[in-house]
Amino acid sequence: MGIFKIEGGVRLKGDITPQGAKNEALQILCAVLLTEEKITINNIPDIIDINKLITLLGNLGVKIQKVGSGSYTFQADEVNISYLETEAFKKEGGSLRGSIMIVGPLLARFGKGYIPKPGGDKIGRRRLDTHFEGFINLGAKFRYNREDHFYGVEAPDGLTGTDMLLDEASVTGTANIVMAAVLAKGTTTIYNAACEPYLQQLCKMMNAMGAKVSGIGSNLLTIEGVDKLGGCTHRILPDMIEIGSWIGLAAMTRSEITIKDVSWENLGLIPNVFRKLGITLEKRGDDIYIPEHKEGYQVRTDIDGSILTISDAPWPGFTPDLLSIVLVVATQCKGDVLIHQKMFESRLFFVDKLIDMGAKIILCDPHRAVVIGHDFKSTLKATTMSSPDIRAGISLLIAALSAKGTSTIQNIEQIDRGYENIDERLRAIGAKIVRA
Incomplete structure (x- = not known):
């Protein structure tokens, strides 16, 4: 060491x-999974946690190209969903707290998302209930393997918009649920949503991709589901x-x-x-x-x-x-x-x-x-x-x-x-x- x-x-x-903001980058990078079109992201910080997430995306099949200092293009047009069930993914995903936020986009676009218990700072209990309760509200089925701490959500028939009140204003929880809801059928409202600038950035980026998210910056978000999202260019704060x-x-x-x-x-x-x-x-x-x-x-x-x-x-x-x-x-x-x-x-x-x-x-x-x-x-x-x-x-x-x-x-x-x-x-x- x-x-x-x-x-x-x-x-x-x-x-x-x-x-560039680490906590924004973790959300923004996961959002590239929502579309098969190319996304350009600027001002990405060159730090261990972000580089781990970029590597994970690459192992999932995302095409990644570095185009300049802190600037990358991502294209998730050939995502390998089967990688989620490998031992390599269990080890890789478990070493990074931010890996939890790949679940929402994968669930929305491919009907399933899995994740091992995420790692990160040892600063006390960091519950995941808000994330999974949100997915369940959208119609996903939840399962948890206690032996190897492996979480899964599945919605083979797609997600359906609904009204929900979050039990805590979790930033990563709100981000995950919003990313799932943008491709759901119908309208979703999320009350007690987190409203940090980095979450606002995520919502603005998804709107640039064709999503319909309103109430940005408040604790009440309204998401009108769309059929598909496109590419965009985004700069991290x-x-x-x-x-x-x-x-x-x-x-x-x-x-x-x-x-x-x-x-x-x-x-x-x-x-x-x-x-x-x-x-x-x-x-x-x-x-x-x-x-x-x-x-x-x-x-x-x-x-x-x-x-x-x-x-x-x-x-x-x-x-x-x-x-x-x-x-x-x-x-x-x-x-x-x-x-x-x-x-x-x-x-x-x-x-x-x-x-x-x-x-x-x-x-x-x-x-x-x-x-x-x-x-x-x-x-x-x-x-x-x-x-x-x-x-x-x-x-x-x-x-x-x-x-x-x-x-x-x-x-x-x-x-x-x-x-x-x-x-x-x-x-x-x-x-x-x-x-x-």
Whole structure:
């Protein structure tokens, strides 16, 4: 396994451009299975999880051609459905969380879809019930093999539109159900649908392919089924999680950084949450400029003087993927912050590594942590640590870049799953980081 050696305490300076959004790409790539016509997708991030999904699509028979940096064409005109029942697929699909989203398109177009229990981050239970209950509502029959954790849905006579209320506003669940419903007979309504920008992008792409999805951006989607979809060209948004990561990096290292082409209109609460931590960030066109924080950053309390609480929620609430970053940034603020991670019960367990580095954190329970800011009067200390998941990994990397001394981060494959050439991009703005 690879490691990062990081010499911390170095001020950084320069421009950094966010990669294409990982979470959007996982949905968009699965949607190419909905048509036999050619689809061009631009701004695809070159990261492990996305490359695994592209490989899986190729093994399913999708014709894939790289036409430029981050740009590919896909044509699913000779899909090999029998591959879904092979041992190779069980192993391949089980290594990637995003593989669950091939089921909806395959079910819609070919009348069946199978998937092994998906892998991904170990951040707590991530239920699949919403996905399969949606397929059942559309008329599919569900089966589950407990011995090898293999799921299947079948609808040999096609799917039929219906009204449904989701039991949770699952992003991947909503995406999967919408992709199934676009080729169903009749009209489907989905209430309590997720409405994240990446899901909006998926719906807009399918409309460009000939689907009839309305209510985009709201929690009530209406889908009028069509007989078939065609090709299109689509560009993936910049990754809002990476943008938040660079904001946190600038604050923790007290660096002057400009984040380029961030798509401000799709950032939601992210800029305001970092401003509540006392971080100055300016909108310059479609860029974010963060000046050097020489005097540190002062946390804003609530109006009544209560301790600031930052919690996650479905969009347009604050994304849970950035709570790990916010927690690290809070270790050097002026003031105290309560971090409340509601959606995943294991995501805060990496704080023991920050405590080893000298952070003042009280882990109240699996969902809540109180952070007592150092105000840079006591910087974090370098240490050796292992990356448990993508978001904790980048948080520990940011902590190491701000710490005194040389830190080692192991299991960096977790970071590479979500961040493209991160060591090269950090070195370009002055970071002292080596991959070994």
